[in-house]
Amino acid sequence: MARVLLFGRLADVAGWRERTIEAASLSALRTALATADPGLGEALAGPSVQAAVDKALVRGDAALTPASEVAFLPPMSGG
């Protein structure tokens, strides 16, 4: 279980911004998202998309708990 947040163009691709999804790890979550929506799976796999777990950037895999918040972040553009 994890609260999943999509930002920027990722939310447009998926058609949603926030969902609760069953997954024990970040890699399992990516697989579940790609299975349900291959277009989103491809968008998430891009090298410029970063993942944050509980508001900290994560490279590679990470374990998730039911309280985890996972955010997928496309390239940032401030100001």
Add this chain to the structure above:
Amino acid sequence: MARVLLFGRLADVAGWRERTIEAASLSALRTALATADPGLGEALAGPSVQAAVDKALVRGDAALTPASEVAFLPPMSGG
């Protein structure tokens, strides 16, 4: 005749800021000022002191009329 204005430390040296002085040219004015007050004459002769006649900077000599305004400007320091 000319209206003479002193700025910055020149006014401190002379003890005045504005006077009307009889002089047909800028060089004659410098001589008159130095004769009346050698300390001021020395301060005005410094290479960093500029002269303006009718609000335009002048190098060398210039003729003066009774309506002329002559300003002596020590090194400038804005802002």
Add this chain to the structure above:
Amino acid sequence: MAVVLQSQPFDPGQLLGGFCPNRRETGAVASFTGLARAEHGAALTLELEAYPGFTDAAIEAMAAGAAKRFDLQDWLIVHRTGPIAPGEAIVFVATAAGHRRAAFEACDHLMDWLKSRAPFWKKEHGPDGARWIEPTDHDRRDAARWDDPFFDTPAERAAQDD
């Protein structure tokens, strides 16, 4: 020293007016205000998305580093989120220092970082639909000017580049 993310419009004058008073040893306050351009009708609305708790923490950490690097006495960053109309302010940065070079360079540096690396997502709604805006190569180069820890200023860095 504060970061504010807000969806309500703000007045840059009011922010600068609140930032300047009661400073006895500040010689220099630099400010930057980024405004939404109409792009001659091509941009109807700008929409900015932030990740609350993540975006403000990232800005705070970056600004604290810049404050140390440039020996700032104070700084303020206010950033709009949500839909923004042409002419409205998007971002306001103010920096206070003893002397002007530090205030200018810190403000410039903070803006370069905010433009290309701050966690915001920006969508431009125009007459032909909406598009996401990502940092330009120029924005990335501007931000990279400040990366090398061996060089303190853009001028020194540029001197080394050639």
Add this chain to the structure above:
Amino acid sequence: MAVVLQSQPFDPGQLLGGFCPNRRETGAVASFTGLARAEHGAALTLELEAYPGFTDAAIEAMAAGAAKRFDLQDWLIVHRTGPIAPGEAIVFVATAAGHRRAAFEACDHLMDWLKSRAPFWKKEHGPDGARWIEPTDHDRRDAARWDDPFFDTPAERAAQDD
């Protein structure tokens, strides 16, 4: 586009607040506010002398040149004269441009010029008497960064210097 010399105190916030609104194609407004420092008690009052009609004309001519060079959409310069207490604003410069690099560089350039070449005379009154302040070597070097017509930016000039 205006130069104002005034003996009354001014509020930089009010000036920026008046400068920013009603711009549809301005992406960037940079501002600089110079404040009088107390110098930890060494400076009780700063006294600034201008030559009305000459000082404002020189600033106007310089700013018009900078506006052309940096393609500014607008600018405002307000400068105090007379006695100024610590913490009060001495000078305010605002520049408006399409993009931030031009607004920052123009503001920086105008301030460098104002600090070392504008026709003002500055006296600092402290507990041990008064002294005239002239531009430092550092001020002169800052202003000289912009002199060479072959180089458009301080970075390019610095790249050439070494």
